[in-house]
Amino acid sequence: MLTINSLSKCLGEFSLTDISLSVGDEEYFIVLGPTGAGKTILLETIAGIYSPDSGRIFLDGRDITDVPAWERNIGMVYQDYMLFPHLTVEANIGFGLKSRRADPAFIREKVQESADLLNIGHLLHRYPGTLSGGEQQRAAIARALVMEPEALLLDEPLSALDVKTRENLRAELARIHEATGTTIIHITHNFEEVFDLADRVAIMRGGEVVQVGTPEEIFRRPDSDFVAGFVGMENLFRGEGSPDGTVAVGDLRIRVGRGISGPVSVAIRPEEILLSKENLPEIGKNVFAGQVGSVRQNGGLVRVSVDTGIPFRVTLTRQGFEEVDIAPGDAIYLAFRPSAAHVYPSGSPEGI
Amino acid sequence: MSLGNVSRFQTVTVAVALLITAFIVLVLIGVVTHSPPAVLIESLLSEEIQFAVRLSIITSVISTLLCILVAMPVAYALARYSFPGKSLVNMMMDIPMALPPLVAGVGLLLFFGVSPIGKSLAAAGLTFVFTPLGIIVAQFFVNLPYMLRVARSTFQSVNPRYEHVAKTLGCTDAQAFRRVTLPMSANGLLAGAVITWSKGIGEFGAALMLAGATRMKTETLPLSLFLNMSTGKLEYAISAATILIVISIISLYVFERYSGATHVY
Numbered sequence: 001m002l003t004i005n006s007l008s009k010c011l012g013e014f015s016l017t018d019i020s021l022s023v024g025d026e027e028y029f030i031v032l033g034p035t036g037a038g039k040t041i042l043l044e045t046i047a048g049i050y051s052p053d054s055g056r057i058f059l060d061g062r063d064i065t066d067v068p069a070w071e072r073n074i075g076m077v078y079q080d081y082m083l084f085p086h087l088t089v090e091a092n093i094g095f096g097l098k099s100r101r102a103d104p105a106f107i108r109e110k111v112q113e114s115a116d117l118l119n120i121g122h123l124l125h126r127y128p129g130t131l132s133g134g135e136q137q138r139a140a141i142a143r144a145l146v147m148e149p150e151a152l153l154l155d156e157p158l159s160a161l162d163v164k165t166r167e168n169l170r171a172e173l174a175r176i177h178e179a180t181g182t183t184i185i186h187i188t189h190n191f192e193e194v195f196d197l198a199d200r201v202a203i204m205r206g207g208e209v210v211q212v213g214t215p216e217e218i219f220r221r222p223d224s225d226f227v228a229g230f231v232g233m234e235n236l237f238r239g240e241g242s243p244d245g246t247v248a249v250g251d252l253r254i255r256v257g258r259g260i261s262g263p264v265s266v267a268i269r270p271e272e273i274l275l276s277k278e279n280l281p282e283i284g285k286n287v288f289a290g291q292v293g294s295v296r297q298n299g300g301l302v303r304v305s306v307d308t309g310i311p312f313r314v315t316l317t318r319q320g321f322e323e324v325d326i327a328p329g330d331a332i333y334l335a336f337r338p339s340a341a342h343v344y345p346s347g348s349p350e351g352i
Numbered sequence: 353m354s355l356g357n358v359s360r361f362q363t364v365t366v367a368v369a370l371l372i373t374a375f376i377v378l379v380l381i382g383v384v385t386h387s388p389p390a391v392l393i394e395s396l397l398s399e400e401i402q403f404a405v406r407l408s409i410i411t412s413v414i415s416t417l418l419c420i421l422v423a424m425p426v427a428y429a430l431a432r433y434s435f436p437g438k439s440l441v442n443m444m445m446d447i448p449m450a451l452p453p454l455v456a457g458v459g460l461l462l463f464f465g466v467s468p469i470g471k472s473l474a475a476a477g478l479t480f481v482f483t484p485l486g487i488i489v490a491q492f493f494v495n496l497p498y499m500l501r502v503a504r505s506t507f508q509s510v511n512p513r514y515e516h517v518a519k520t521l522g523c524t525d526a527q528a529f530r531r532v533t534l535p536m537s538a539n540g541l542l543a544g545a546v547i548t549w550s551k552g553i554g555e556f557g558a559a560l561m562l563a564g565a566t567r568m569k570t571e572t573l574p575l576s577l578f579l580n581m582s583t584g585k586l587e588y589a590i591s592a593a594t595i596l597i598v599i600s601i602i603s604l605y606v607f608e609r610y611s612g613a614t615h616v617y
Binding site: 044047048049068069070071072073074075076078080082084085086095096099100143144147149 | 514519536
């Protein structure tokens, strides 16, 4: 169990402000956020590269805030691998065990084991410069794992790889986590990694953690305009909430999952909205009449804008699109369940 | 580039480049071919030139080792850490390079000759004024900035994340430096050592001031060139110059070969 209490660190242009997090044993925890959010410093502070200006870090109840990096046994893997170029893959993976003055035969055995786990057992005698990006990242992960770290920190481990390699290694990470049970904190700005890997997610912005939850919670129930915008909530409206469970947005009254008074934001994922040419009112559903604006094909998906007095964006599958058979200018009905309309109090007026 | 498409501007710039190259080559060839080969070899083997070669090599190797020893921690601190007065340190470290060597020599002479520190060193048996020891100190003082600059830019070119990873793998600061940063900097440090050594071999002004020019005592190759030129023993002066030319060319080659992305300036 890794616990971070009110951690702050200022490093010139990057900083962390009052971060509190708790990551459970064997948990796969992802930190998601835009560039400059302070994600890397957070990992480096956990690893002990930087000491915090204030706040404490606990590992299994032990305060490790003042323990130097070399005594923490927390593994670190960077986006750009950072394999030591003057050492073979074998010496790279065995580097940490050598620091511990382990027996050479033991090191060889452990290195082989770790390399096999990452499927790079045949590359041990090569130098990093001769490996592909994916192979280098596997070696970097093996180098960290061979130490059997208390926690493994991955700083955008897949970002420098091409699409195919990234998908393979993503599946590998899931398998390795399953096999070793290592607690992992993984930084990314890629949503697919979140859905494939994360038990829980923290969203960071400007050095602060703004929301923590399961991927489902973060994506369906963002609790700020920033998170809603960041996770792609394209239908995000400001309105006035009433205790009866409706929100007035312009001329529309949107039925939402819960009664909440005062100024609120309503967020509806574009793929949760249905389109129909006929008005088929269902009890309890939100149904609004509107007019089709633009229709844009995007891979297997079709994105439609609908003007109902307020602008909605709707994502359909190609099949769904062909079934409703619409063109720009058509009159249309748009429907979604109240539970699909996530509502939270409007906080600061800052950007979406 | 096709010959039919050469602008006058291009012709002029290339012509200047070729002319100046020819000038440099002629100057060097003029020195090396001045004495007949037999005379050159005879003076190269003379006791005085042999002494100068030995003294030059001994002093320059020692002063280069001292430069490396001092430059490494200073360069590392300047490359990696921020500390109060860092920009002042940065500037002061470069001053000996900007000073005319004669001025550096006067300063050293006063420091070791008349200052209390110099006097107590002399009292303890460490005499730098008009001794070979003075040559080493003069070379060290004037050439430290060269080693320092190359070492600093070499350390800066090693991503600190390599050290971060090494630390998470159980290395202390010092171990991470020794096992990761140092081997990754080997080429740059070698290049810096070679250029420092070659500057040391050629050091004249500061060494003249502090160590004087005593024949067969503080007579390094450049001092030998100077002494023999002033006393009209031209063939001895020419041999000293020839050796210095060869050393310069070899050093330059080694430096270019290993320096990679590092720059002296």
